[in-house]
Amino acid sequence: MVRRQVREIIREACDRCKGSGFLPREIELDPIIETPRDQEHGDYSTNIAFLLASKVRKNPQEIARFLVEHMDFEKVCDKVEVAAKGFMNFYVKDAVWRDTLKRVSDEGLDSMFPNVGDGRKVLIEFVSSNPTGPLHIGHGRGAAVGDVLANVLMKTGYVVVKEYYVNDAGKQIDTLGQSTYARWRELEGHPIPFEEHFYQGDYVKDIAALLAERRDSIPPHKDEAIRFMARFASDEVMCGIERDLADFGVVFDNYFRETRLYENGEVDETLKTLEAQDYAYEKDGALWFRTGLFERDEDRVLVKSDGEKTYFASDIAYHKNKFERNFDLLIDIWGSDHHGYIPRLRASLEALGKDKESLKVLLIQFVTLLKDGKPVGMSTRSGQFTTLKEVLDEVGRDAARFFFLMRKSDAHLEFDLDLAKKTSNENPVYYVQYAHARIESIFRVAMDEGIEAASLRDADVGLLTLKDEIALIKGILTFFDVVEGSARSLEPHRITFYLLDLVGRFHSYYNKTRVIGDDRGVTLARLLLLDMLRQVIRSGLSILGVSAPERM
RNA sequence: GCGCCCAUAGCUCAAUUGGAUAGAGCGCUGGACUUCGGAUCCAAAGGUUGCAGGUUCGACUCCUGCUGGGCGCACCA
Numbered sequence: 097m098v099r100r101q102v103r104e105i106i107r108e109a110c111d112r113c114k115g116s117g118f119l120p121r122e123i124e125l126d127p128i129i130e131t132p133r134d135q136e137h138g139d140y141s142t143n144i145a146f147l148l149a150s151k152v153r154k155n156p157q158e159i160a161r162f163l164v165e166h167m168d169f170e171k172v173c174d175k176v177e178v179a180a181k182g183f184m185n186f187y188v189k190d191a192v193w194r195d196t197l198k199r200v201s202d203e204g205l206d207s208m209f210p211n212v213g214d215g216r217k218v219l220i221e222f223v224s225s226n227p228t229g230p231l232h233i234g235h236g237r238g239a240a241v242g243d244v245l246a247n248v249l250m251k252t253g254y255v256v257v258k259e260y261y262v263n264d265a266g267k268q269i270d271t272l273g274q275s276t277y278a279r280w281r282e283l284e285g286h287p288i289p290f291e292e293h294f295y296q297g298d299y300v301k302d303i304a305a306l307l308a309e310r311r312d313s314i315p316p317h318k319d320e321a322i323r324f325m326a327r328f329a330s331d332e333v334m335c336g337i338e339r340d341l342a343d344f345g346v347v348f349d350n351y352f353r354e355t356r357l358y359e360n361g362e363v364d365e366t367l368k369t370l371e372a373q374d375y376a377y378e379k380d381g382a383l384w385f386r387t388g389l390f391e392r393d394e395d396r397v398l399v400k401s402d403g404e405k406t407y408f409a410s411d412i413a414y415h416k417n418k419f420e421r422n423f424d425l426l427i428d429i430w431g432s433d434h435h436g437y438i439p440r441l442r443a444s445l446e447a448l449g450k451d452k453e454s455l456k457v458l459l460i461q462f463v464t465l466l467k468d469g470k471p472v473g474m475s476t477r478s479g480q481f482t483t484l485k486e487v488l489d490e491v492g493r494d495a496a497r498f499f500f501l502m503r504k505s506d507a508h509l510e511f512d513l514d515l516a517k518k519t520s521n522e523n524p525v526y527y528v529q530y531a532h533a534r535i536e537s538i539f540r541v542a543m544d545e546g547i548e549a550a551s552l553r554d555a556d557v558g559l560l561t562l563k564d565e566i567a568l569i570k571g572i573l574t575f576f577d578v579v580e581g582s583a584r585s586l587e588p589h590r591i592t593f594y595l596l597d598l599v600g601r602f603h604s605y606y607n608k609t610r611v612i613g614d615d616r617g618v619t620l621a622r623l624l625l626l627d628m629l630r631q632v633i634r635s636g637l638s639i640l641g642v643s644a645p646e647r648m
Numbered sequence: 649g650c651g652c653c654c655a656u657a658g659c660u661c662a663a664u665u666g667g668a669u670a671g672a673g674c675g676c677u678g679g680a681c682u683u684c685g686g687a688u689c690c691a692a693a694g695g696u697u698g699c700a701g702g703u704u705c706g707a708c709u710c711c712u713g714c715u716g717g718g719c720g721c722a723c724c725a
Contacts, residue, residue: 133663133664150704408725435652436721539684604690
């Protein structure tokens with residue numbers, strides 16, 4: 097908003113300088129307008145003089161001075177300074193900040209989010225955990241990142257579809273069937289060896305117990321029984337996964353089953369296409385994809401010599417299917433242990449004539465759970481993993497989601513269970529939520545004193561004259577920049593950091609300044625400020641999927 | 649052996665994507681409640697950004713080489 101006005105001022109000045117012959121007419125620049133971290137350097141600054149310096153072979157400072165002389169900034173800025181090195185610093189008028197706040201208040205938050213997506217369609221595929229066991233903590237992090245990223249993109253003008261890819265075909269489902277069968281035989285008193293590669297978790301026993309209750313529906317022959325149990329168990333596990341996700345506040349638009357790709361013949365069709373273009377070849381009785389043609393990676397098997405298709409084969413078909421559904425952007429969110437898989441998938445998309453740049457893969461690093469300051473071990477095979485459900489039961493949805501978004505997704509995350517449970521100042525979730533509850537409380541008091549919510553419309557923002565108040569306004573308005581940056585960089589964790597910073601300013605302001613006082617005009621103006629603040633906190637928390645309580 | 653990611657205050661992490669004097673929280677030390685919620689605030693201490701070069705007006709950020717950690721390198725998914 098204000099940034100755009102500053103950009104316009106710079107553009108005008110450049111045009112004027114071109115007219116005067118100082119700058120060559122053909123020069124085109126898109127200057128970066130940034131907010132300096134040091135307040136002393138103004139509200140915005142630009143590096144345009146440095147960019148021009150190399151093109152017109154003049155001193156950056158000289159260019160900056162000349163630009164400022166030809167600049168018509170009085171409407172927006174008190175002053176524009178040229179710093180020693182050549183930065184141009186813009187000092188925005190307090191009145192401009194106040195008026196912008198008032199405008200947001202009048203027009204509503206939702207109309208202020210920048211339209212980054214412009215209606216483009218995005219498919220975000222995430223979690224996609226195999227239906228062979230419950231979600232663990234790592235899936236939880238992926239779920240939080242995917243869900244919040246979806247919210248961010250929706251706010252900024254994208255049309256978003258959230259999809260879960262269900263690997264309900266292949267060997268691991270078969271193993272689940274065998275594991276269930278073995279547990280069932282134990283229950284029936286006819287145990288068979290429980291092999292090491294079977295799924296060890298107790299949930300398999302629970303499912304076997306369910307089956308024991310409906311013995312009649314189990315086919316008599318072992319192979320058929322295993323197949324039946326595989327289906328039954330994976331459906332059961334999938335139900336549990338959906339339930340855990342719902343408890344976590346994550347709802348998918350679509351569950352896409354791998355078996356569907358086989359049933360529709362899409363896998364075979366994809367393989368035929370690749371073969372026809374000589375991107376696939378036979379060797380040693382297997383069908384190989386020429387990954388090396390497109391990426392620095394080895395050729396990979398699509399069809400094994402036993403005739404079985406690999407996961408890679410169906411995954412190519414899956415991504416082809418995504419493109420055919422006319423998405424402009426595909427986002428895959430994977431565990432970072434799958435990073436080696438990226439080159440071959442990108443290669444396959446290129447082979448199919450798709451733009452591989454329209455696939456973005458976000459990698460989620462591992463989560464280490466800490467309890468009593470010590471890491472809690474996890475391993476799917478041994479059944480020792482900590483499930484998402486356990487963490488949710490322990491710390492609650494709000495803390496879990498917030499904690500998952502306190503780190504860049506490709507950085508290791510240490511999740512301190514004790515800290516997440518604490519209802520104290522050390523817990524960052526409470527720090528943010530407390531600010532909201534505190535503002536709500538102030539409004540309750542204001543109501544008691546006979547101030548109507550509607551009267552905020554008549555508040556005179558000109559009465560917000562304190563330095564802290566201008567700083568708060570700037571903080572509030574930064575929200576829209578942060579959401580934009582979050583969308584452009586696909587980094588949802590920025591929202592978390594922003595909120596912590598914003599409410600920090602509020603708490604500080606609160607401790608110094610009384611909101612409700614004798615002067616009704618000032619009171620109203622401050623209430624308007626706080627109203628915008630709570631709206632931004634609410635909006636930010638709702639993007640994170642975290643509640644904004646009125647009382648705590 | 650090859651590839652990807654990470655390395656920043658005692659600890660956990662930021663740093664506007666190449667910008668100005670590298671910032672927060674926790675912890676430590678000292679302070680603030682007769683008034684809107686002390687689940688809060690204020691102040692102080694804490695750094696050769698793993699090491700060595702390079703690119704340029706300018707590097708935590710980009711390039712090269714080391715060191716140390718994580719993860720991959722299947723006719724598994």
